[in-house]
Amino acid sequence: LFADILQGEIVVDYGSRGRRTYRKGDAFVEAFEWPHHARNGGKGNVVILTVYAGAEGVQNSIPLE
Numbered sequence: 001l002f003a004d005i006l007q008g009e010i011v012v013d014y015g016s017r018g019r020r021t022y023r024k025g026d027a028f029v030e031a032f033e034w035p036h037h038a039r040n041g042g043k044g045n046v047v048i049l050t051v052y053a054g055a056e057g058v059q060n061s062i063p064l065e
Contacts, residue, residue, distance in 0.1 A: 001029070001030035001051070001053075002028075002029055002030075003022075003030065003049070003050050003051075004026075004027040004049040005022050005023060005024050005025065005027070005047075005048055006024065006048065006049055007024055007044070007047035008023075008024065008040065008044050008046035008047065009021055009022060009040075009042045009046065010038045010039065010040060010041055010046055010048070011038065011039055011040075011041040012031075012037070013036060013038070013039075014031060014034060014036045015034075015035055015036065017034070
């Protein structure tokens, strides 16, 4: 997943690798094969442009249980 923050901010928790805040204008590549989760870090809405790259029949993400 490639992401570009168009509005607002998110905080991504990478566990033992720390946390990172991404704000409007930031772009990043999602962590691959490393557990992580994100949340809205601000008070307003977050708008993210995302582009997924992968293979047909392969799940893009695995929900945290």
